[in-house]
Amino acid sequence: MRWRSLRRIIDADLPPVILVASALEQVLDALIENALQHGAGTVALRARATHGALAIDVDDEGTGIAATDQIFDHGVSYGGGSGIGLAFAQQLTADQGGRLLLARRQPSTRFTLIFPSTPSPGGIRIR
Numbered sequence: 001m002r003w004r005s006l007r008r009i010i011d012a013d014l015p016p017v018i019l020v021a022s023a024l025e026q027v028l029d030a031l032i033e034n035a036l037q038h039g040a041g042t043v044a045l046r047a048r049a050t051h052g053a054l055a056i057d058v059d060d061e062g063t064g065i066a067a068t069d070q071i072f073d074h075g076v077s078y079g080g081g082s083g084i085g086l087a088f089a090q091q092l093t094a095d096q097g098g099r100l101l102l103a104r105r106q107p108s109t110r111f112t113l114i115f116p117s118t119p120s121p122g123g124i125r126i127r
Helices: 021-038 085-095
Strands: 006-010 043-050 053-059 099-104 110-116
Touching (some): 021 043, 021 085
Protein backbone atom coordinates (compact mmCIF):
# COMPACT_ATOMS: atom_id res chain seq x y z
CA MET A 1 0.00 0.00 0.00
CA ARG A 2 1.36 3.43 -0.85
CA TRP A 3 1.74 6.18 1.75
CA ARG A 4 -1.30 8.35 2.45
CA SER A 5 -1.82 11.31 4.76
CA LEU A 6 -4.19 11.29 7.72
CA ARG A 7 -5.36 14.70 8.88
CA ARG A 8 -7.01 15.05 12.30
CA ILE A 9 -9.14 18.01 13.32
CA ILE A 10 -10.67 18.13 16.80
CA ASP A 11 -12.91 21.12 17.41
CA ALA A 12 -12.98 22.84 20.79
CA ASP A 13 -16.00 22.48 23.08
CA LEU A 14 -17.12 18.99 22.11
CA PRO A 15 -20.27 17.82 23.89
CA PRO A 16 -19.99 15.19 26.62
CA VAL A 17 -20.64 11.61 25.50
CA ILE A 18 -20.04 8.22 27.10
CA LEU A 19 -18.44 5.57 24.89
CA VAL A 20 -16.51 2.34 25.26
CA ALA A 21 -13.01 3.20 24.03
CA SER A 22 -12.36 -0.13 22.33
CA ALA A 23 -15.64 0.06 20.39
CA LEU A 24 -14.92 3.58 19.14
CA GLU A 25 -11.40 2.52 18.18
CA GLN A 26 -12.71 -0.47 16.20
CA VAL A 27 -15.27 1.67 14.38
CA LEU A 28 -12.69 4.31 13.47
CA ASP A 29 -10.23 1.61 12.38
CA ALA A 30 -12.86 0.12 10.04
CA LEU A 31 -13.77 3.51 8.54
CA ILE A 32 -10.17 4.62 8.11
CA GLU A 33 -9.21 1.24 6.62
CA ASN A 34 -12.13 1.57 4.19
CA ALA A 35 -10.95 5.06 3.19
CA LEU A 36 -7.36 3.86 2.73
CA GLN A 37 -8.37 0.81 0.73
CA HIS A 38 -11.04 2.33 -1.51
CA GLY A 39 -10.40 6.09 -1.43
CA ALA A 40 -7.59 8.34 -2.58
CA GLY A 41 -5.63 11.32 -1.36
CA THR A 42 -5.73 12.52 2.22
CA VAL A 43 -7.99 10.85 4.76
CA ALA A 44 -9.45 13.43 7.15
CA LEU A 45 -10.83 12.67 10.60
CA ARG A 46 -12.78 15.46 12.29
CA ALA A 47 -14.58 15.55 15.66
CA ARG A 48 -17.17 18.33 15.97
CA ALA A 49 -20.30 19.34 17.82
CA THR A 50 -23.60 19.27 15.96
CA HIS A 51 -27.13 19.82 17.30
CA GLY A 52 -26.30 18.66 20.82
CA ALA A 53 -24.36 15.62 19.64
CA LEU A 54 -20.79 14.60 18.87
CA ALA A 55 -20.12 14.03 15.18
CA ILE A 56 -16.99 12.34 13.87
CA ASP A 57 -16.43 12.61 10.11
CA VAL A 58 -14.13 10.35 8.10
CA ASP A 59 -13.49 11.79 4.61
CA ASP A 60 -11.36 10.68 1.69
CA GLU A 61 -10.56 12.27 -1.65
CA GLY A 62 -11.52 9.32 -3.84
CA THR A 63 -14.17 9.08 -6.53
CA GLY A 64 -17.00 8.36 -4.09
CA ILE A 65 -19.43 5.50 -3.63
CA ALA A 66 -22.11 4.46 -6.10
CA ALA A 67 -25.68 4.98 -4.92
CA THR A 68 -26.93 1.91 -3.11
CA ASP A 69 -29.06 1.17 -0.10
CA GLN A 70 -26.93 -1.87 0.67
CA ILE A 71 -23.65 -0.18 1.64
CA PHE A 72 -24.01 -1.32 5.28
CA ASP A 73 -25.29 -4.83 4.51
CA HIS A 74 -23.05 -7.71 5.60
CA GLY A 75 -21.20 -9.18 2.63
CA VAL A 76 -21.80 -6.27 0.22
CA SER A 77 -18.56 -5.05 -1.37
CA TYR A 78 -17.97 -2.85 -4.38
CA GLY A 79 -14.20 -2.74 -4.39
CA GLY A 80 -12.83 -6.17 -3.67
CA GLY A 81 -13.14 -6.06 0.12
CA SER A 82 -14.85 -8.61 2.34
CA GLY A 83 -18.03 -6.59 2.78
CA ILE A 84 -18.01 -6.87 6.56
CA GLY A 85 -16.15 -3.72 7.67
CA LEU A 86 -18.97 -1.19 7.24
CA ALA A 87 -21.63 -3.58 8.57
CA PHE A 88 -19.44 -4.22 11.62
CA ALA A 89 -18.82 -0.49 12.13
CA GLN A 90 -22.53 0.29 11.90
CA GLN A 91 -23.45 -2.40 14.45
CA LEU A 92 -20.75 -1.31 16.92
CA THR A 93 -21.86 2.31 16.57
CA ALA A 94 -25.48 1.34 17.26
CA ASP A 95 -24.34 -0.68 20.28
CA GLN A 96 -22.86 2.57 21.66
CA GLY A 97 -26.14 4.45 21.11
CA GLY A 98 -24.90 6.19 17.98
CA ARG A 99 -25.57 6.25 14.26
CA LEU A 100 -23.24 5.70 11.30
CA LEU A 101 -24.28 7.58 8.19
CA LEU A 102 -22.98 7.72 4.65
CA ALA A 103 -23.13 11.51 4.68
CA ARG A 104 -21.70 12.10 1.21
CA ARG A 105 -21.30 9.75 -1.73
CA GLN A 106 -19.90 12.03 -4.44
CA PRO A 107 -17.47 13.48 -5.42
CA SER A 108 -15.64 12.03 -2.43
CA THR A 109 -16.87 9.90 0.45
CA ARG A 110 -17.79 11.02 3.96
CA PHE A 111 -18.94 8.71 6.72
CA THR A 112 -20.27 10.42 9.85
CA LEU A 113 -20.63 8.93 13.31
CA ILE A 114 -23.16 10.68 15.55
CA PHE A 115 -23.33 10.11 19.30
CA PRO A 116 -25.94 11.92 21.43
CA SER A 117 -24.68 14.13 24.20
CA THR A 118 -25.00 12.87 27.76
CA PRO A 119 -25.67 15.15 30.73
CA SER A 120 -22.26 14.62 32.26
CA PRO A 121 -19.80 17.49 32.70
CA GLY A 122 -16.24 17.28 31.52
CA GLY A 123 -16.46 16.40 27.84
CA ILE A 124 -15.97 12.97 26.34
CA ARG A 125 -15.89 10.12 28.86
CA ILE A 126 -14.56 6.89 27.52
CA ARG A 127 -15.03 3.68 29.49
